[in-house]
Amino acid sequence: MWSYLLKRLLQGILTVWFIATATFFAMHNVPGDPLSDERVMTAAIRANLEAKYGLDQPLMTQYLIYLRNISRGDFGISFTQENREVNDIIREHFPVSATLGILAVLFATVGGVLWGALTALYRNRLPDVLIMFLVILGISVPSFVVAALSQLSLVNLNDFFGRTILPVAGWGTVSHMLVPAMVLGLGTMAYLTRLMRSSMLEIVSSDYVRTAKSKGLPPERIFTRHQLRNAILPVVTVLGPSIAAITTGGFVVELVFAIPGLGRYFVEAVQQLDYTVIMGTTVFYGAFLVFMVILVDVLYVFIDPRVELN
């Protein structure tokens, strides 16, 4: 167990190093230069920055300086925002993104498992047809459309009642989080519903469910103890990539709902060629995702007794 964890952690660090390296060289191949805008800074500031990051040095030296800095956890200072360290930006805005992401993952997983099980139990009957229609919508409509439409619905809703039932945008309270989390989790929930449905259908006709029936167990017990637990395994398998999909999808939703998450900074930084912020957030997101995937793999052991970590 522990040696497995150590191995996975080392592999994770290797992955993060690869992400960092790829981002570094990609950024250096992007045309343009954040220091070339004469209006922003004086020659003195420019010289200071060049010295700090070794920007007047050869590429490999810059790369080594960069690696040394991030291994110390120092992502540098923003090139465009005054007096802000990348670490501060992450510390301030990542919790917002994470809260939104966790809510979305919860919503997607719980919804996917329940809807999937329901459609399988009502196979080819009205609830199944209805839910599967919505699932196909959920998979095919991109999140920015859903986000805009749900915002419009919120406006109409609040209009109808003459007061704010749910805020249309912004951040702060639970009521701010609900709709964006649902929009963010929708695509993944639809995907998980489909997965859960097919997995459940397979298990409904399995030998051990037949055995459970022959034992005279009540249907609720068969459902919870024999069907759900086994049907959920494929869902857990894709949970790691799903978390990745939701977190990266967060940028759009944060933008539409004016949520002060990390995603907005990431997008803005790319537009403004804010090198340190781009590289910092990319590496941070990369590390976060790698960690989540490892976590899901370890979680799997507790759900499927057949899986051993080695």
Place this chain on the structure above:
Amino acid sequence: MSAAVADTKNASTLLEVENLAVEFDTYGGTVQAVRGVNFTVQAGKTLAIVGESGCGKSVTVQSMMGLIPMPPGRITAGSARLRGQEILGRTLVDGREIRGSQIGMIFQDPMTSLNPTMTIGKQIAEPLQVHRGYSAKKAFARAIELLEMSKIPEAAKRASQYPFEFSGGMLQRAMIAMAISCKPSILIADEPTTALDVTIQAQILDLLQDLQKETGMAIVLITHDLGVVARMADEVAVMYAGKIVEHGSVDDVFYRSAHPYTLGLKLAMPNNDPSRQHTLQPIEGSPPDLFSPPLGCGYCARCPYAMQLCCSKHPQEFVMSGAHYSRCWLHHAAALSKPEELYFSATQGDQ
């Protein structure tokens, strides 16, 4: 009701299945899997139902246990009575659960018949908790005893293991322990040894016999292995194309075979007696299409002795003696040929 069924209807009759018919709707049409089956199960005795794949033997017992998915399955006629009480379509008899409590069942493939994510002990404990109201702890303790009864070594340790940690034979023992947990009066064993290798088969059959002696339960054994039948059964029902074609005591069916299909099965059975070496004779052809079952005897197309009448009119039960009967027109007084391989009752002329 025929005389044969009436004869056996006495105090020791536990289960009585009458005229059971089951159909399945498929894309190709309606399959008449079971077409009017009668049999009784006596307390403490073993009834073997023999027949080739697709003859309806598993469907017969599964419909009794309510395991037929409906739809597409459908019980179109018949009844099954446990101690005189109807069980088809019901879950309770006299306020007691039937399945898992009064009738236990084990299946063909133990590897897939147990829940892979639940410990063996918990799975055995489940019926006790549900039907007997045991606490989880008490039921688990009883599960360990049941595993010991099923001759699983280190039962206490084994009870908290998962199915993937067991071998096939061990899993079938665990299945048996589970099926007998609530002391059922009938154990249905649907090809319990088909998926196991031969040495393990013998052990499982021994175990079933030992448990039968200990608990006095009746066993309904579904199999296509005549060797298993000879070893285990008191009574035998030979099924073909959804009907029972011959029924009788194990000696009747083996030594006084009165149906050409039974004869065909015996000739197709390998034996290791060097003095009786013979080449295996397969039964030519294949079973009839049950989408549109034949008008007459289901075996008529493959039967070497078939007469004109056989394919147009279904034979009734011709009683040989007591509970031994055969559904074959050759036993009719008017039948001209009387093949010498076949057993004929002295009183057959009466019919």
